[in-house]
Amino acid sequence: MLKEFKEFAMKGNVVDLAVGVIIGGAFGKIVTSLVNDIIMPLLGLLLGGLNFTSLHYTLREAADPKNSLVFNYGQFIQNIFDFLIIAFSIFLFIKLINKFKRKEEVKEEQVEALPTKEEVLLTEIRDLLKKDLDK
Numbered sequence: 001m002l003k004e005f006k007e008f009a010m011k012g013n014v015v016d017l018a019v020g021v022i023i024g025g026a027f028g029k030i031v032t033s034l035v036n037d038i039i040m041p042l043l044g045l046l047l048g049g050l051n052f053t054s055l056h057y058t059l060r061e062a063a064d065p066k067n068s069l070v071f072n073y074g075q076f077i078q079n080i081f082d083f084l085i086i087a088f089s090i091f092l093f094i095k096l097i098n099k100f101k102r103k104e105e106v107k108e109e110q111v112e113a114l115p116t117k118e119e120v121l122l123t124e125i126r127d128l129l130k131k132d133l134d135k
Helices: 002-009 012-046 073-113 117-134
Strands: 059-060 070-072
Touching: 012 073
Parallel strands: none
Antiparallel strands: 059 070
C-alpha cells in the first residue's frame, strides 16, 4: 500500500498540481495586494471614498454588542466588488501573457517558413532539370 501511494504521489500530474497550487497561492497574494493596496485606494479616491463594509441592518439590539444580531450585507457587497476587481485584474494579466505568447508563435512560424539550405538546393536542381526537359 505504501508503494502504491508513493507511485501515486510521484505521478507527473500530482506534482504539477502541487506546484500549481503553491504558485497560485503566491500569485493570489500578489493580486490581493494589487487590489487592496493599489486599485482600491484609487477607486476610493475616484468614487469619493466609497466603502460598503459599514452597511448593516440590526435585527436585534442587545446591551452587549457581541450579542446583537446584525445583518452585515455591506461586507458581502464589498467582497463581491473585490472579487470583480480581482477577476478583472487576472483577466488583464492573462490577456497580456497571451499577447506575448502570440508574438512568440508568430516569430516561430516565420522561422519555420524559411526554407532550409537543402530545400533551396533541391529546388534549384528541380528547376534545372525542368529547364533541361523543356528544351
